[in-house]
Amino acid sequence: MTMLADDQTAAAVLAAVPCYPVPPVGRSPTIDALRDARAGHGLAIGNDGVMLILRRPWLELDVPVAPPISCYLPYGSIGGRRADLRCGLIPGDHLDHILDHFRAALPNEEAAFVLWNEVTREFAVHLPVIDEATPSRLVYRTPGLEPDWHVVCDIHSHGTGPAFFSATDNTDDADATKISLVIGQFADPNGPAMAARLCAGGMFLPLPRNPFSGDLRCSLIPATATIFPLSSPIA
Ligand SMILES: [Zn+2]
Incomplete structure (x- = not known):
């Protein structure tokens, strides 16, 4: 298996805030896991930008954090932005x-x-x-x-x-x-x-x-x- 970093601290940082390319089909098990996580955050890189995927027990946030990438990438789309309250609206x-x-x-x-x-x-x-x-x-x-x-x-x-x-x-x-x-x-x-x-x-x-x-x-x-x-x- 190819390592993203060759020292443990750097590897731990990259594991805590992962960065995944979006396959042409637009989704992957690792990106799905990031979206389904109880808490955490990471980046998805697509042919149309960089998406911050952030989760808290009460929040699902997908928000583009960079302009569209100008070079050609054989990737899929990062998808649409969203900010949903997992907790629902407050009474x-x-x-x-x-x-x-x-x-x-x-x-x-x-x-x-x-x-x-x-x-x-x-x-x-x-x-x-x-x-x-x-x-x-x-x-x-x-x-x-x-x-x-x-x-x-x-x-x-x-x-x-x-x-x-x-x-x-x-x-x-x-x-x-x-x-x-x-x-x-x-x-x-x-x-x-x-x-x-x-x-x-x-x-x-x-x-x-x-x-x-x-x-x-x-x-x-x-x-x-x-x-x-x-x-x-x-x-
Ligand atoms: Zn004030």
Whole structure:
């Protein structure tokens, strides 16, 4: 068998984040295994680009991470981009609870997490320990998680200020895999608004729809992920 690397550390890195050419038929057992994995990530290289395939118990993300390859390759297609919630949409009641909590904290900013249990498939709202809260600054702690629980959403308010991702928010979100939400404009007569993005693979990706189900009291500001804009929304 041909080795991809001749030292153990390098081989371990390549095994942890594998890179597979796409056969002309468009699929292979190894790429299927990457797509079916409970968690992990790797790359598929096709004649039309490079696809990051990233999995978490709650998330299936396939996103092109390079422009189409200009040379001829006898490979198949990487396929379409997708971002699907394995956990399903979050019950809208949880958003109502979070909005009430944020409103009660005005004029200060507030925070909440949406957690999901991959065994029982239940969602829960976690209200974190707040170290510092003012109308323009918030310091809060990421929850310690019990087994089987995952952070799906990290949410904070900007009080009556606009819903957008600040430079501080960008730093806070840089290394995580999560949905990041900022809710602001609490004094707006049309109700609060929500900026949303998917943080994954060190990128900020647009979220095509509100991750909560039901009739919502909070509108989604479209295309609020601006750091690495994609050519088209994730479908
Ligand atoms: Zn913020």
